[in-house]
Amino acid sequence: MKDFKKYYLLPAPPEEVYVALTNPATIKLWTGEEAVMSTEPGSEFSLWEGSIEGQNLSFEEGKKIEQLWYFGEQEEDSIVTIKLHPHKQGTSVELRHTNIPDEVYEEMVDGWNNNYFRSLYEFYE
Numbered sequence: 001m002k003d004f005k006k007y008y009l010l011p012a013p014p015e016e017v018y019v020a021l022t023n024p025a026t027i028k029l030w031t032g033e034e035a036v037m038s039t040e041p042g043s044e045f046s047l048w049e050g051s052i053e054g055q056n057l058s059f060e061e062g063k064k065i066e067q068l069w070y071f072g073e074q075e076e077d078s079i080v081t082i083k084l085h086p087h088k089q090g091t092s093v094e095l096r097h098t099n100i101p102d103e104v105y106e107e108m109v110d111g112w113n114n115n116y117f118r119s120l121y122e123f124y125e
Contacts, residue, residue: 001076001099004109008093008117012124014084015062017091020120021082022065030123048115054080071101090124093117 010017020026027035027047036046039059045067046053054069057079065082076099083094095117100108 001074002102002105004095004097004100004105004112006095006112008095008121009087009089009091010093010117010121010124011090014086014091016124017084017093017120018062018065020123022059030119069097071104074099074101 012020020030022037022039024035024037027037031048033048036044038045038056039061041056041058043056044053045056052069054067057066057068059065063084065080067080069078069080071078078097078099078101080098081094081096083096085092085094095112097108097112
């Protein structure tokens with residue numbers, strides 16, 4: 001199991017980024033795919049036609065999202081924490097993803113960099 005932590009800079013205020021990460025209609029705008037998402041703790045979510053699935057754990061509107069991501073039958077929970085910090089150029093996004101299975105680590109890091117956050121950045125350009 002490995003952990004991944006990285007900061008991303010998005011050219012939009014934290015409140016807008018939060019909506020883009022939690023509102024199914026807005027998620028569809030930047031991913032091009034239907035999404036199942038709710039800000040209700042304990043609710044299930046699904047992104048990119050089910051390639052990312054899990055459970056929403058907690059939310060702080062405009063500031064923080066915490067989710068449990070599913071990777072089959074693994075012993076330790078894989079937790080994604082996204083913190084949104086105001087920045088003079090928009091939002092500094094602090095991503096922390098814990099307990100990523102070794103066999104999918106490189107694919108997961110590539111997905112964060114080249115799919116998830118690149119799509120969000122391009123959405124705001």
